Amino acid sequence: MKLPKKKTPQPASTEPETTAQAAQWTNGGLLGARGVTIAIAAALVCGPAALTLTVLSGGGSSEAAPRAVSSEQASPLQQSAGSFAAGFVGAWLAADRDNSSALDAYTTANIELPKTGFQYRDLVVASSTTTRDGLAQVVVAANVKDDTIDADKGDQWPRRYFQVTVTDGGNKLSAVGLPAPVAGPRHTTDGSSLGYGETLATNSAAGKAVNAFLAAYLTGQGDTEPYTAPSKSIPPIDPAPYTSLSISTLTATTAPSEHPTDGATVNVYATVTASNSVGQQVTATYPITLRARADRWEVSALGTAPTLSNSDAATPAPSATPAPTEGN
Template structure:
């Protein structure tokens, strides 16, 4: 780029010189045109006319050079830019952020193997940890019913700290299995290979993982109090038109009774749960985002008006009756409410933030009841 600018400056200086030359040629032309004829030989008169013609030709050449100057200067800049760009190294594609997916998956497998291993079966852990290992507990004294990665942090290039939550089941000798609740284990995982596999190498290469120590059991992550939702108090009422819409929609959605079409906005893409997990659904409460509440109003506003509701339902199956919450967006049309969107999560109030964490003391030993989130659907 610097070489290109230097060429452009030289072109500017040359154009300035040509302009001065052009002014001199114009002066010669004017002198020749205003010269009076002389007595005697016509040599001077002929010479002046010749010089005037030459001046005109020279002037044409100078103007052509001046007009071409900017084009040549631009070409010089482009050439300089191209040269500099070619000389400038391009960033390597391998500079992408390292992925913790591989180390996290390896850590899950490691924790499961570690919990099930015991004295005499240490070799079941060696694919994950190659250090000296002598376990004191009997084999199978504990197992992991489920495991999930809670955190995966890169400590240094190719070295990760992974936190795994495990629902641990105890198997005492001569006794029955007991669910001891969620336990949290932190493990160090070293990775080799490219950054996309969690390693520190550039480009491609073989991938491998190893644990650097036995798992360390740690306390549970702190729990938070969620921010305020947009929904107010329950507005359940048999006279509220939204009641029949929500009840009919969720019955078709969860039990397969009827069709979704009569309860949804035209064009909404909503699919019922298949196979139907429940035989009956009863709406226990509905709250909406109307600050004043609808309070059983039978009036439906103008077409296109949106109403966001949170429905609390009791769904019954052969295993019992279970409580579920559904966040829905309703749209008014033709004097009735229709389900437009099955929201992916209840809506937070504007500016809502989580509250300070509360202590999680003893949570690692307390059984935790798992709650399943409602199925999400593609919205129009």
């Protein structure tokens, strides 16, 4: 790439022409970009929906992204565009006057590069959509070190978002233009209203079933199988991350019977506090679907979307998904 030698780098700003300047890798050169693409590619195969990351709740693509065309199955372009865009953003952020070889693999644009650039970490694909023109619009997120923020507060790594347009013309991925800084997804601390209007006692038939199941699931106190519906395998987290569990609140969409008829279902919502052996604790919430069999309640689904009130969304039918992915 031919680069001008006498231009003075502009100070950092939010304008595309200056933020398009790049910087030193936090973890070193092109190797970092290749590392993140392995995990990203796995998510991309699952389709665009799997790529949207909710930051403890707020998902969606950037406001700058064009309206997407919905698709049942990810196209080859969609499957590959995310890893390509992530690599491009990483190289774009990392490049400087002394080293732009990684960036050269993505663009031949004549870019004014800085002497010292941006450090970044936690590079991920935030969303990937397809425009009506058949282009892939990918939003990549990263924590970028900002030395302009009050130094007394220590190193600052605000979350930044960058949009990349990708095309597969000629069966070869290429970028249309350069990455563009965009606003991140909007989110709020005000959650939607839940549709669980009935308070359940923990010593009720349904409450006991939920408590026994979650104790086995989170603390390893027995197996989950005795508390799940037949053919519904929901294995416990292994190794168990906690040693004790208490249910703070337990609510349901309708009041479950103490002697339910076979096949009856009810959605419940449990707020629990789990602690480990050194006193650390977390408070978590679990949407759970219960199904009745042989005069008792059993867990038929865990980790499904919560039931919302009618003012926020229609009440969904109980999900048949038997188990979430195991994690920490």
